[in-house]
Amino acid sequence: MMTDMTKIRHHLTEPLLMGYAAGTLPEAFNLVIATHITMCDTCRAALAEYEAVGGEVMLEAEPVDVAEDALAATLARIDGSPVQEMSRPARKADSIFPGPLQDYISGDLDTLKWRKVGGGVSQLVLKTSKDASVRLLRIPAGTAVPDHGHRGTELTLVLQGAFTDEEDRFGTGDVEVANEDLNHTPVAESGMDCICLAATDAPLRFNGLIPRIAQRFVGI
């Protein structure tokens, strides 16, 4: 999927790129990052740089002796397993969901099992490891997501449409990285529904009693 990179203005942070390269982030974050990098050549290049750093860190590590028969055992392993061609299923070309995301959902925008979370907003929680969570959000054009703060880090990647919050405007391909300092009210732009992929490593905290009760039921 190639999106004109000049349109992407909000990128991943250096610590997130480094953590993704190192393989130390929760799966939910990895999914948002892999999806953004599919859309963003700038971050793809930065990732290559951090992977190169990882390779050099590995080279600098004090070598540890392998078993005496390690080479023979590995060659036996090679002989025992014929070459496997890894082929990813072809991505649906007309989908707004980039390849990494398609591995986590079945269906397309209108056939997914969306659940209403109030105010016209729908969500679909994706199955990942429990150290963080990730969901698709569908925000009708012109609608606001309830004002909420964060206990941890929240990554929000725009897949379709755009939203604006107190910080800036976020269009397709942009990613907003919010930490606990940010209380924001994202509002979807008019024109089309805004579809986002949002990951957090802590429960969102809605400001206000009613959303907080609703939060218990919908699990966000």
Added chain:
Amino acid sequence: MLMETTAPSKAEVPAAIAVKGATVQQQYVKVGKRKVTADAASKRMAWVVQVYAIRDSQDRTAFSELFAYFAPRVKSFLMKSGASPDLAEECAQEVMATLWHKAHMFDPAKASVSTWIFTIARNRKIDILRKQRRPEPEELPWGPEAEPDQADAIGLQQETEQLGLAIAALPEEQRKLIERAYFGELSHSEIAAETGLPLGTIKSRIRLALDRLRHAMK
């Protein structure tokens, strides 16, 4: 000159680099706007040649040489990332077997062999130690060239060498921070909070990656 005007066949590419890189010691190769000496990245080009030998002729000697150098380092990386010695041994063997099976996917204009093996080891670590799936970005579509440009490959290998030297030359404290980030001892928020990390400084050693990626997409 190392650059050929006509694209060599698959099998000739590594041989041309290896032979000429070794014999024409101080000849300059133009890489982008810079001139680099052809022998500076020769160690890394030798690794590239070994991977190509595995790809093209299932060369077990080339494999055993790569194994002798990399397997103990992969094992070390996995142990520092939290694997027991037995599990790290098992995974290091799997990583090296993956190198054999995926040799046809290696691209020296995109990664040094050290970088490539690191990414294989990292993915194995996530799979085995953390028991998670690893979402990966879609691959970029192939460019029109079947083989990577030799100057791109040599340039990237040399830059990675310089990156390694730059990391090794960092003050002890800064180097340890980077190691801890890669061994999983620092969370991303701890990395963000850590002002002593010289990220920009070391990354500036390998800045041409973006140009090469764009080139690959033409």
